[in-house]
Amino acid sequence: MKRFIFLPFAVVALLCVFSGQVLAGESPFSLRLAGQVVPFVSGSAGSGDDVPDYNDAFETGFSIALEGAYRVCSGFSLLGGIGYEHHSGETDQDISFDSLDIVPVYLGCKYHIRPRKTGWNPYLRADIGFAKLSSVDISYLGSSIEYWDSSWEFMADAGMGIEYLFNNLGVFFEIRARYLDSPSSSLAVYSDADSSWSIPVVLGVSFGF
Numbered sequence: 001m002k003r004f005i006f007l008p009f010a011v012v013a014l015l016c017v018f019s020g021q022v023l024a025g026e027s028p029f030s031l032r033l034a035g036q037v038v039p040f041v042s043g044s045a046g047s048g049d050d051v052p053d054y055n056d057a058f059e060t061g062f063s064i065a066l067e068g069a070y071r072v073c074s075g076f077s078l079l080g081g082i083g084y085e086h087h088s089g090e091t092d093q094d095i096s097f098d099s100l101d102i103v104p105v106y107l108g109c110k111y112h113i114r115p116r117k118t119g120w121n122p123y124l125r126a127d128i129g130f131a132k133l134s135s136v137d138i139s140y141l142g143s144s145i146e147y148w149d150s151s152w153e154f155m156a157d158a159g160m161g162i163e164y165l166f167n168n169l170g171v172f173f174e175i176r177a178r179y180l181d182s183p184s185s186s187l188a189v190y191s192d193a194d195s196s197w198s199i200p201v202v203l204g205v206s207f208g209f
Contacts, residue, residue, distance in 0.1 A: 028071035034204030043196035058087035101134040151184035166207035
C-alpha cells in the first residue's frame, strides 16, 4: 500500500525535474473551497436476495471540501484535502436506513493541460486516501438495529475539471468517478455490503497566495 501511494507523487516529481518548467513570478500556493453533489451509481448495500443498492438506500449526497494545493511546476500540482458528506437515508421494502455521513481525507495531483494564465485552465486530477464512514442503523416495523459500524475505508477518485482564473481568484467545475471500499458490517453476512462507486459533481472557488 505504501508503494502504491508513493508512486504517483514520485512520477510527478520526476516529470517536473525533466520538464524544467517551474513557475516564476507568482505564488504556487492556493486554497480551494468546494461544494459537491454526490450520487451513488453502483454497489449493493448488503448481501442476499432483493438487497437494495446504495442509491436505493441513500439519497444523493451533499458535501463541502477544503483543499490546499501547491503547483510544483507548470504541468503538475500536488494537493491535500478534507471534506464532509451527508446522505439522508431512504426506505426500501419497508426497511428504513439511517443517514450516512462520510469524512474523506486524501492526497492528490492535478495535470494542467496548459500553463497557468488568466482565463480557462482545464486539468485532470486523481486522489487517494481514506474516508471515515459513520455507523448506520436500520428500522423495520418499529424496531431498530445497527447495520454498519463506524469505520475508516480506502477511497480513490479520478476525473477532470476546468478553472477560470481572475489573477489570484478562480472558480472551478469538476466531475470525478469515486471508489469507496465496503463499510464495516454489524450483522454478519446480512449487512456485508459491496464497495461503492459515486460521481461527485463539484463547483468551487480558489484563492492563490
